[in-house]
Amino acid sequence: MIQDRPKDTQETPEADRVLQAIRQIVSEGRLPSDGRLPTERHLAAELGAGRASVRRALDRLEAEGLIWRRQGKGTFAGQPPDPTEELAAQIASDVDPLSAMEARLCIEPALADLCARRATGEDVVRLRKLAERTHDADDSDSAELWDGALHRAIARIAGNRLMLTAFTLIDEVRMGEDWQEKRHRARTPQTRAFYDAQHQKIIDAIDARDGAAAARAMREHLETLFDNLRKSMERRT
């Protein structure tokens, strides 16, 4: 079957043979549980080929996203692990719902400020659409999801990679945890209407490119969430 594949005219027959052979090793999963490929030297010996051909084949498969290389560790099948996820998993056990909310209060007003200074007209349209979907959601769970998407969009539009990473980290920890927060905060029609009005105020400030007002509106919104979270936790104890 390998021989039946059309040959890449840019490759020598050996390079092509090596590429198909390694592709098959990866796709058939003939690898240890961590997905690590044999070393270049081993592959060259096993396939009776030069190391240059092996290296070229690995470059190609890496470009295709089938394998990835980790400095000093080797070559692995699949996608590299997401380091933000790994970091979130590492610290999750040291974070409780109140301290995650405190962290949101530390960074999201600043993100709203940056967002107001950088948002394009299209960005504002997208934010309004997400707020509408949050408002129109049939149940609390989908309202929660659209709400999360709205806050993430603000963080992305803010346009600072380090701050987006910090936001994502907090988001991953919150989502990864089985906190009763979500269920207990259970959005009643009253709180939902209130949150919708607060979202509106944040987006209006962003639309007016008023960073200070956007930060203030975001802070007010998160403080409401913080209060409701504290109340729902007190009710449980």
Add this chain to the structure above:
Amino acid sequence: MIQDRPKDTQETPEADRVLQAIRQIVSEGRLPSDGRLPTERHLAAELGAGRASVRRALDRLEAEGLIWRRQGKGTFAGQPPDPTEELAAQIASDVDPLSAMEARLCIEPALADLCARRATGEDVVRLRKLAERTHDADDSDSAELWDGALHRAIARIAGNRLMLTAFTLIDEVRMGEDWQEKRHRARTPQTRAFYDAQHQKIIDAIDARDGAAAARAMREHLETLFDNLRKSMERRT
């Protein structure tokens, strides 16, 4: 030599033999370049021992910090990689000195606020000592180091794990990069005296447990750094 070691009286002779054998494999570095140990099954076969003994030996070596386990990947010699470092390395190429400074402006005032609300008397003494060392430093490089230690101490005293992680992430990216920032910002006696006075103001606000004033003083300080960074970058172009 293995036989000469005093036996742990709590272990059976087999468990003890297995523990010493694996300890030797790890300490002599007879492992692949990624430090991965053979599987439990392989170790048991190689050492002619039961898997329970092997598992117990690995537990012990993990508790001693000589090896670590990665879910689904295996057991490795040494310390687990720091996921914050890995994440910093991944995003560093997308971050420039100005956006790193912008991120500091987003989070460090909030950290100073939390710090003021949580600092103990001892914490304040430590902060004052770090400010003194920054002031007394013989050259710009050591002033830079003590200055960094002071900002890190504030982030730690703030007592929020997610925010400390975000701070560390920014710090790692800044330190990992060969930005001309450091050299060009070259602290003159004038800027050093000015930064010292700003540090003083931050710590005084923390000492007074005045979170809003601490946040304001930190913001002023970072805005000065931001201005000087911008000026030094304009001079270079």
